[in-house]
Amino acid sequence: AIFFVLGVAACAACITALFLPALGLGGVVLALALLPLRSVLLGSTKAEKEADEFSLTRKLSELASKEELEAEFEAATAFVTPQKSNHHHSSDGIVELGEKHPEGPGLVKDHEIKREHLYTALRQLPGIAVYKSAPDVSFLFGDLPALVGYTTAEFVAMKDPFKTIMHPEDRVADEGVYDEWKAAGFPGVLKRRARFFKKDGTTTWLEDRMVAEADEEGGRASAIGVIVDVNKEVVAEEAERSALERQAFALKSGGFGIWEHDLVSGRLSQDDHAKRILGARGVADEALLDYWMSKTHPDDMALLRGAYEEIMRGEREAYESVSRVQFGQNNYRHIQVIGQVAERDSEGKPTRILGVLRDVSDRVAVERVMQEGQRLEALGVMAGSIAHDFNNFLGAVLGFASLAKEGIEPEHAVAQHIERVMRGAQRAKDLALQLQVYAGRGDFKMASLSVADVIEGITSLIQVSVSHRITLVVSKPAELPNILGDRTQIHQVLLNLVTNASDAIGEEYGKIEVGVEIAEADAHKRATWRIPSDSSSARFVCLSVRDNGCGMASDALAKVFEPFYTTKGSGHGLGLSAMLGIMKAHRGGVDIESRLGQGTTFRVYFPVSEEPVESEPSTMSDSGQGVSLNILAADDDPGIREFLADMAEAYGHKIELAENGEQAIRLYQSNPNGFDVAVFDVTMPIMDGVDAAIRIRDTSASLPIVLCSGFDDKGAIPKLNGHTGISFLQKPFTPSSLLAKINESISGPDA
Structure with a gap:
């Protein structure tokens, strides 16, 4: 009888190997288990045995990993091992398939030893269960309680255990995936990952990997699968995904775009935000590197190349720089670029650089204004000190000259010389006054003023100060809040700006526009508008003077408020410096925009006053010399x-x-x-x-x-x-x- 059984088993092994593609995982595993019998009974050579095992193992690898294949192999060995007729369940949920046959014929002894080793190892593997369904679910073995908390008997007793304990949110998607697989005729391996409710009410992530065969009507005739606990893996993946999302959000919130440079292929890739920052939307990845290099200022490109060379030589791991990238003609934006070596080859040479970039033009502008403010403040202190000492000297000159003149007849030649001395001293006094104004320490008479009245009072004067070739447009606002300021000094500011605009246009035909608007100042604008830190106002009235003259280059624009700096052939260079001092004294601000060949716009900001307009004070005459004092x-x-x-x-x-x-x-x-x-x-x-x-x-x-x-x-x-x-x-x-x-x-x- 035993020879008959062994003969049948050998034939089954041969048939299983021949019809391998149609048998699914169960057949594959069974065939692999029967191979030792076939090789012994039919006299297979060692090479034939190894070839058969290799073929079956390849088929089996489509379903599971090495560890899981060993589990399937263990299940299959049960079919060729004598078993007791009544199966029972162990306390840990593993279905005991039967007792090992007592020491039997030598032809199965080696196989049983191998089965014993595999069986012992598999019992110790947590988080794996192997099942088959034909059509009812039966578990070959596995640590089911560790997976879901139910015993095997409780699980199998459920009408549809997978749907019963699957999370409702995952059930609909799972059914859709299964239906598509079924409609396609159960091809390959179906992998499904979902949340399942454990017996204690908590949820865990499990992955089901299944192979199945269709019956004549297209339904599922049988299936075999592996359930694996992937909860730790999913939690880790979710944590990693969440961390990546937080990083992406932080980068996006900080205005960063991401770029990657493959040093082997030379290919540069960027995300959409990086392309927007560089103005490279629509540029293909293979053209990005050339585009970036062509738009970067030559001086900055040399610095970037130097940093790359140092990275390639191993002298640095990362670099950071701010480069000027061209946007249109004569218009550059400041782009911060940060890069770091992400991968190296076996020889330690960099193969990939990963980095971020962002537009920091606004920050650079604010920093420049702050630096300019610090420089001008230092110059202002110096100018104020010079003016103070100068005024003391002039006081003595004017005083003695006045006394000398009073003792001489007006027609006397000496009197005329003294008059010239006094006129020269007066001009020096005016210059010292401008230095004081630049330092923000002039003599100002602050009052609440109507903007419309201020503009009306200066319009006729500025009209005669410009060439007849220039069209002057002055807006007359209907309703605007009052401003706090010195009427005379505001007139001086407007006259100075209009005169500069006229000089910028020169003998050409041009246009000057004087406008008024309300402006709200946040922290960034307060910095770029050069508003003093001790100014508490948030609302300002902005007076603007715009011309279409020659404009200024960036280097001239950076020095325009420095005392004694001028782009004109004549003049002492204190006009705009004094204007800046006037605005400081008013606790206001100044902003300037200019492009070479396109004109200039000056904006001055005066704090809004909540007080009513004050009437002009009456002029009182001196009381005379009086008695001896x-x-x-x-x-x-x-x-x-x-x-x-x-x-x-x-x-x-x-x-x-x-x-x-x-x-x-x-x-x-x-x-x-x-x-x-x-x-x-x-x-x-x-x-x-x-x-x-x-x-x-x-x-x-x-x-x-x-x-x-x-x-x-x-x-x-x-x-x-x-x-x-x-x-x-x-x-x-x-x-x-x-x-x-x-x-x-x-x-x-x-x-």
């Missing part, structure tokens, strides 16, 4: 002290002179009631004029005090803390202007 004066400049002494003598006044505030206090304390007025320079060593004025005011509320300075009063007024009876006079001054201020302070203090 006792004057307490302090100035650290010897020339000013000499001038004050001569002036007092010439006009019949008495004067006590001090070199600093401390000396002035001692003189005052020695004779508290002996002075009618005090005249102090603001900036002095040891003790300045402001501190001296406060010391005197704390002991005497009635003594009028006049503070004088080559700067404006903005530095002095805050320190006075509301003390009254203290007025201010800008240097340089003449004897008449000083006496007028003294008489004004005596008749009624203004501060």
Whole structure:
């Protein structure tokens, strides 16, 4: 009988091998298990045996991995091993297919030893279950409780176990995939991955890999498959996908585009955002590298090449640079490029570079404005200091010249020479005033002004300042908020801008447009508009002057606000510098756009005022010379002290002179009631004029005090803390202007 069984088994092995394509995985595994019997009974050579095993193993590899193939092989060996008639289930859910046959014929001994080893190993593999369906589901073996928490008996008892415990959201998609596979005649291996509910209510990811055969009616006659626990894999994939999505979101939020350069093929690839940044939408990948190189500024391209060469030599792993990329004629955007070696070959040479890029033109513009502001601020401090000292010198020149002129007949030749000296000193005074304005320390009379009135008041003047070949268009806004400013200084700004626009057009026919609009300033605009950090306003009225003249090159544009810089053949180069100082004093801003050959647009921003328009103050006449006065004066400049002494003598006044505030206090304390007025320079060593004025005011509320300075009063007024009876006079001054201020302070203090 045993020879009969073995003969049948051998024939089955041969038939299985011959009809392999039609038998599916179950047949393949069974055939592989029967091969040892066939080779023994039929006398197959070792080569034939190896060929048969190779053929079957190739077919089996379409379904599962090596470990899973061993599991299928174990299941198949059960068919050729004598078993007990009553199967039973182990406690761990593995179906016991029967007991191993006692030591039998030698021809199956080696095979049973192999089966025992495989069986022992497979029992220890977690997360795998092998089943067959013909048509009912039966599990050959597997750790089913570890997969879903159900025992094999509980699972098989379900009407449709897979659909019963599959997540509803995955069920519809799974049915669609299965229906397509069935309609195609069950080709190849069906792989399905879905969430399943475990017995404890939690979910886990399982993957089902199945091969099946169709019956005569196109239905499924039988199937065999492997269920694998892929929950850790799916969770890891999801975590990786989520991390990649976060990285992609971060890159996109930061304005980054991604690029990759294959150094072996030379091919450059970019995502859509990178192409948009470079203006390369529509450019094929094979042409991207040439496009990028052709659009990059030559100077920057040389730096990029140098970085690449260092990477190829192994001198660096990554690089970062900001390159100028051309967009249109004479228009460059600043692109930040970051790259890093992503792969190397066996010799350590870079084969792939991965990187990102983004447009940082706005950031570069802000940084330039900030650097320009710092440079101009330093120049402003220097200009203000020069103007202060200059005013002191001019004060002595104008003062002595005025005194000299008063003692000479007007027709005398000396009087005419003195007049020329005074006119020259006056021009120097105006220049010093412009330096002060540039430093933001000019003498400004701030008030709430109507924009329409301001423009109306300057229109006639700017119309006559431009050539008849130029068309001047001035907008007359109907309703705009008031602005806070000095009417005279605003007129100066507009006149300066229109004059510059006219000069830019020259003798050609052209057009100048003066416009007005409301502007809201965020943090970025405040920086690019050069608005001082101490300005709290968020709403501004923008006055713009646009021309279609010659425009300016980028290098000239970067220096346009520097003092003494000019593109004209004549002029001292303080016009725009002074304008910037005026706007600083107004806590406003300036913006400029210009392209060579296309014209220039200047925009100045004045803070909106919520106060009503103030009426023009009436002009009061000087009260005259008055009676003889006792004057307490302090100035650290010897020339000013000499001038004050001569002036007092010439006009019949008495004067006590001090070199600093401390000396002035001692003189005052020695004779508290002996002075009618005090005249102090603001900036002095040891003790300045402001501190001296406060010391005197704390002991005497009635003594009028006049503070004088080559700067404006903005530095002095805050320190006075509301003390009254203290007025201010800008240097340089003449004897008449000083006496007028003294008489004004005596008749009624203004501060």
